[in-house]
Amino acid sequence: MADTVTTIAAQPEPIAIDLARTALVIIDMQRDFLLPGGFGETLGNDVAQLQRVVGPLADLLAAARAADLMVIHTREGHLPDLSDCPPAKLNRGAPSKRIGDPGAFGRILIRGEYGHDIIDELAPMAGEVVIDKPGKGAFYATELAAVLAERGITQLLVTGVTTEVCVHTTTREANDRGFECVVVSDCVGSYFPEFQRVGLEMIAAQGGIFGWTAASGELIAALTDHSATAPSSAAS
Numbered sequence: 001m002a003d004t005v006t007t008i009a010a011q012p013e014p015i016a017i018d019l020a021r022t023a024l025v026i027i028d029m030q031r032d033f034l035l036p037g038g039f040g041e042t043l044g045n046d047v048a049q050l051q052r053v054v055g056p057l058a059d060l061l062a063a064a065r066a067a068d069l070m071v072i073h074t075r076e077g078h079l080p081d082l083s084d085c086p087p088a089k090l091n092r093g094a095p096s097k098r099i100g101d102p103g104a105f106g107r108i109l110i111r112g113e114y115g116h117d118i119i120d121e122l123a124p125m126a127g128e129v130v131i132d133k134p135g136k137g138a139f140y141a142t143e144l145a146a147v148l149a150e151r152g153i154t155q156l157l158v159t160g161v162t163t164e165v166c167v168h169t170t171t172r173e174a175n176d177r178g179f180e181c182v183v184v185s186d187c188v189g190s191y192f193p194e195f196q197r198v199g200l201e202m203i204a205a206q207g208g209i210f211g212w213t214a215a216s217g218e219l220i221a222a223l224t225d226h227s228a229t230a231p232s233s234a235a236s
């Protein structure tokens with residue numbers, strides 16, 4: 001049987017990853033957040049800050065797929081009648097557009113709309129799990145915990161957007177549930193460069209207070225080694 005455990009360089013210290021018990025989690029790489037003209041931009045954000053993530057994340061996703069890692073995509077969004085969107089979220093601030101309003105890509109953050117779906121470069125493949133979440137954290141009001149338990153997953157490679165909001169919330173939720181989380185530093189993005197830097201530092205500070213951070217190159221190398229040495233499923 002192939003050895004599935006590999007140690008990767010990470011902050012605050014190296015971490016041993018068992019690829020057989022690890023899932024790649026891709027958070028909210030949705031058109032509404034990433035595309036020019038989308039919801040994120042209507043809030044005054046520079047979407048180029050998030051688009052930087054797409055290339056490295058596409059490479060990591062390809063390596064994860066080649067290594068047969070479990071892949072989970074999440075999408076933040078709501079039912080068309082907004083019954084799962086608390087008023088406190090709906091009425092927050094004074095944006096020019098709100099969740100559920102018509103936007104450039106359909107109703108903003110509404111399930112089934114074009115803008116709510118994942119960008120073409122990272123489109124889920126058949127067999128990959130897609131979690132629709134009404135909150136910032138991927139565990140809140142979703143089936144994620146059950147899906148991970150069923151597959152015996154204990155470690156998560158966390159990627160996506162935005163670093164200080166949904167990536168942080170999901171990582172903190174996962175940490176509290178006993179998962180070891182490696183947040184992939186060049187595969188997470190924030191509209192705010194300062195939040196990106198500090199957001200990553202917060203995870204690994206104090207001895208890794210709620211996780212590790214690592215560069216995608218480290219993980220891609222480990223996944224590629226694993227793909228090269230693992231017996232193919234046809235041969236096993």
Ligand code: C5J
Pocket residue numbers: 027028076161162163165166167
């Ligand atoms: C936000 C997210 N920022 N996916 N959502 O509202 O981080």
